[in-house]
Amino acid sequence: MLPNKITEQLNITYPIIQAPMAGGITTTSLIIEVANAGGLGMIGAGYLTPEQTKKQIAEIKQLTEKPFGINLFTPQSFVVHTQDINQALTLLDPICKQLELDNLTVPSIPTYEEILGSFQQQIEIIIAEKVPICSFTFGIPSKEIIEQLKGANILLIGTATTLEEAKLVEEVGFDMVVLQGQEAGGHRGSFTANAPKAGIELNEFIRQTNQAIDIPLIASGGIMDEHGIKTVLELGADAVQMGTAFLTCEESGAHPIYKSAIIQANKTDLQLTCAFSGKWAQGIQNDFMQYMEKYEHLLPPFPVQNALTQSIRKQAALLNNTAYMSLWSGHNPQLAKQQSVKALMDALTL
Ligand SMILES: Cc1cc2nc3c(=O)[nH]c(=O)nc-3n(C[C@H](O)[C@H](O)[C@H](O)COP(=O)(O)O)c2cc1C
Numbered sequence: 001m002l003p004n005k006i007t008e009q010l011n012i013t014y015p016i017i018q019a020p021m022a023g024g025i026t027t028t029s030l031i032i033e034v035a036n037a038g039g040l041g042m043i044g045a046g047y048l049t050p051e052q053t054k055k056q057i058a059e060i061k062q063l064t065e066k067p068f069g070i071n072l073f074t075p076q077s078f079v080v081h082t083q084d085i086n087q088a089l090t091l092l093d094p095i096c097k098q099l100e101l102d103n104l105t106v107p108s109i110p111t112y113e114e115i116l117g118s119f120q121q122q123i124e125i126i127i128a129e130k131v132p133i134c135s136f137t138f139g140i141p142s143k144e145i146i147e148q149l150k151g152a153n154i155l156l157i158g159t160a161t162t163l164e165e166a167k168l169v170e171e172v173g174f175d176m177v178v179l180q181g182q183e184a185g186g187h188r189g190s191f192t193a194n195a196p197k198a199g200i201e202l203n204e205f206i207r208q209t210n211q212a213i214d215i216p217l218i219a220s221g222g223i224m225d226e227h228g229i230k231t232v233l234e235l236g237a238d239a240v241q242m243g244t245a246f247l248t249c250e251e252s253g254a255h256p257i258y259k260s261a262i263i264q265a266n267k268t269d270l271q272l273t274c275a276f277s278g279k280w281a282q283g284i285q286n287d288f289m290q291y292m293e294k295y296e297h298l299l300p301p302f303p304v305q306n307a308l309t310q311s312i313r314k315q316a317a318l319l320n321n322t323a324y325m326s327l328w329s330g331h332n333p334q335l336a337k338q339q340s341v342k343a344l345m346d347a348l349t350l
Helices: 005-010 028-036 050-063 082-098 112-128 143-151 163-171 202-212 226-235 256-264 287-298 304-318 341-348
Strands: 016-018 042-044 069-073 133-137 155-160 176-180 217-220 239-242 270-273 281-284
Touching: 005 239, 016 028, 016 341, 028 050, 028 341, 042 050, 050 112, 069 112, 082 287, 082 304, 112 143, 133 176, 143 155, 155 163, 163 176, 163 202, 176 202, 202 217, 202 226, 226 239, 226 341, 270 287
Parallel strands: 016 239, 042 069, 069 133, 133 155, 155 176, 176 217, 217 239
Antiparallel strands: 270 281
């Protein structure tokens, strides 16, 4: 794998980015090991409070001088009515009983203004701490925020699931774009009305985008090995962003039974669901997804449904019960291994 414009701009050896994975997966040791092996480690800070964000940035800076990045969820406004929340809670009730969660307290659901406030604080921390790279999913932040970050010489990466979104990311002046294909594990980063629910097949998406935009392309979705990397680089991508392959590594913070579930899974076990969070995401099918499938059109939007299912996911993890956990995975779980980041990076960069 030869150095290229992305390795130069990101100041890394290999064009390999460890996907930011919010929810405790992207531990400091995962990020440090990726950096030590010549890739770019990314903090998935979408669910972190400003204080937690500051703490993890400080930990990483103490342990390495190599570059690393951080990823935020661009806040999207949402409308929710009390009756929708009550309906969703009624639907979740049988699952609570199953998990012996008899007192499902209605969690505090943050308002859009509170989410925006916390996001702005994260931006200020990123600038103050001089994090060199910042990526976004679920949309493009305001012009003011883009200007603040660019003024601090922070390199900006957007996420797109369609050509239209990739063009918008380029237009606002981002430095690079992640092309998230339909093979990707986890939430779709979509932010336009026309984006298909599942996304576009990655190779087709690279072909469409390659000629149409000039900023460097980071391919993402189902890439697990050096063969996968070679294929997308040959099609015109400049780098890869890999989630599932790093998720099952020893240094990742994913629950051990989640890692095992991925290692035992096949492509045919995957399903798209919005039942955990109110936003479409891809993971290994389980009882929760199957039970909720028929109610998906009734559920409140992200992040409301995410807040409503939080105690279910927590309790399921405590009970080692994968039937009610979110098991996000990309299209090629059969290629995942339980190994160190170093072993994975060695295999990827042979
Ligand atoms: C568990 C999990 C959590 C994820 N969280 C985030 C996130 O916080 N921010 C983000 O931009 N992408 C997130 N993604 C999507 C990845 O950036 C990437 O598109 C995806 O992992 C690529 O597919 P792969 O898992 O097959 O490599 C997540 C993916 C997974 C599997």
